[in-house]
Amino acid sequence: MTKLYQVSTWQEFLALVESEELRGWAFRGQRDAEWSLESSLTRRLKQFVPQSKWHERESRAIRVFKRKAHYFLNDTSALKDDFRCLALMQHHGAPTRLLDFTKSPYVASYFALQSCTTPAAVYAVNTPALWHKATPPGLPELTRDAIDPRTTDSLGKYYLSNNYPIVWPGEPWSMDRRIVAQAGTFMLPGRIDVSVEELLNNYEYDQPLLAKIVLSPEIRKETMEALYRMNISSATLFPDLDGLARSISYELEVSWVGTPDPKNDQLMQDK
Template sequence: MTKIYEVDSWKAFLDLVESEALRGWAFRGQRDAEWHLESSLTRRLRMFVPADQWADREQRAIRVFKRKAHYFLNDTSALKDDFRCLALMQHHGAPTRLLDFTKSPYVASYFALQSCTTPAAVYAVNTPALWHEATPPGLPQMTRDAIDPRNSDSLSRYYLSNQYPIVWPGEPWSMDRRIVAQAGTFMLPGRIDVSVEQLLNEYEYEEPILAKIILNPEIRKEAMEALYRMNISSATLFPDLDGLARSIQYELEVSWIGSSGPRK
């Protein structure tokens, strides 16, 4: 079951994510605590596509991207690696089954709080336990190495087939600038017709696997000021002109005049 924490102060959040309970976990910030832990692909398909067509539509989307993306790339090697290709699609805004996570709870809190007006959430996944246990109990034939999407044909067999109740944590062998800047990683689900939370809670693992930290929106001001001083902003998390432009959203809120730090 998902462990729920509710925090009402920035200090309480820091104490929690720096505790032994969540050490080494991966984190994902979502600005609405009511949102499920599911991919952009799942949300898009649910809105517009009959469920029996999801697998075909996903595979077609990947084929279309591969056929056309080479026009915009100096290095097309990512298009020959299915997992890297999915990461590239995700990077540029295509709906994919990947869920962005980060190894930094501070980065996750930034994504949760930057635009929130209601309770936000940071999800935490016990990636060391998930990695070592590899697959849920009851699927012993599917070893960690067998389901590694970086291996030839594994992504197609174990993930795009949309049959297996597995979640794989990790990154492509070759990472882009945004993944590096965000201390990023991914959760790759073997099914997109259910949420990642459901997949992780379907089996009893030896250790706790999933936690949800609900953030009171009243902590936003203090948290955003602290993150600004930690040099965590859209300008640093998206190290390009798009990131700089996004960072102006928060620059509109802050002023250094007559203050020891950012203030409204």
Template sequence: MTKAYEVTSWQEFLTLVESESLRGWAFRGQADADWNLESSLTRRLKQFVTNRPWAEQEDRAIRVFRRKAHYFLNDTSVLKDDFRCLALMQHHGAPTRLLDFTKSPYVASYFALHSCTAPAAVWAVNTPALWHEATPPEAPQLTREAIDPRDSNNLHRYFLSNEYPVVWPGEPWSMDRRIVAQAGTFMLPGRIDESVETLLNNYDYDGDILAKIIIPPEIRREAMEALYRMNITHATLFPDLDGLARSISYELEVSWVGTSGPPQKT
């Protein structure tokens, strides 16, 4: 079962994510604590595609992207690498089965709190367990190494087939600057008709494999000011013009005028 935490202060959140119990885990921030842990592809298909096989629609979407993306790329080798191609689609806003995670709980909390108006959530996945011990139900041979999507044909066999109840944590061998800036990683589920929470909670493992930290909106101001002082903003997490432009939304909230310390809400 998912281990649930409810923090009541920013300091309580920091103490929790810096504790030994979550050391080495990967994190994902979501602006609404009620949202399921599922990919943009799953959400899109659930909303608009009810009468066609999802796996076939996903395969078609990847094929269309590959056929047309070369017009916009200086180096088209990325399109020949299955996992890098999927990450490129994710990077530019296409619905994919990838879920963005980060090795930094602070980055995750930024994404959770940036636009939240209700309780937000930071999900945490025990990646050390997925690397070394935890295995999918009734399939101990499907280790992280055995299903590595960076190896030839593994993405199609274990993931795009939509048959295996697995979740693979990791990144492409070649990472783009956004992944680097965000200390990013991915969770890649083998099924898109089940949430990642459901898949992980079915894994065979004696300890905790998934946690959900609920953060109340009342601590958003303090948290966002602390993250601003850490230089965690859209401008640094998305090191391009789009990121800079998105960062302005929080600049509207703070001002250094008349202060000698951290930014104050105007």
């Protein structure tokens, strides 16, 4: 069962994510607390494709990407590694079964709150347990090492087949700048017809593997200012020109020159 928390201040959030209880967990921010813990691929397929065609369409999407992406890449080695290829697709906006997570609860809170107007959520997954102790229901032999998608044929067997009620936490051996900048990791589900929350809650383990921290929208201003001072912004999380451009949306909201004063209008405009 997912463990539920509600926080109404930045300090409450800090106390929770820095507690021993959540030490070493991975985090994901979602700007709407009502959203399910589902991949972009699941959401897209649900909207437009009959479920009987999901396996066929996912396999075709990967194949099409592999056949055409080489035009835009200086290094095409990622296209020879299915898991790295999925990560590359995710990086550039394609719907995939990967869910973006981060080892930093602060980065997760940024993604949860940057554009929220209603309660947001930060999900936390007990990755230490998934690494060493928790196993899928009735399948104790499917340890994390046994289902590692970085090994030959494992991605097709355990994930693209959509037959196994598993979730694998981790990253490709070779990580891109964005994963490094965000302290990123992924949750890779073996089924996309059910939520990751349902998969994790069915695992065999004596403690919850998943926590959901609901964030009141009233803490957004305080949190975003604190994160800015921590140098967490779109400009640092997406270390390219696109990231800098995204960061301007927050720059529109704030001024760092103190209390507004008509005499300082010009100064404030120049910041």
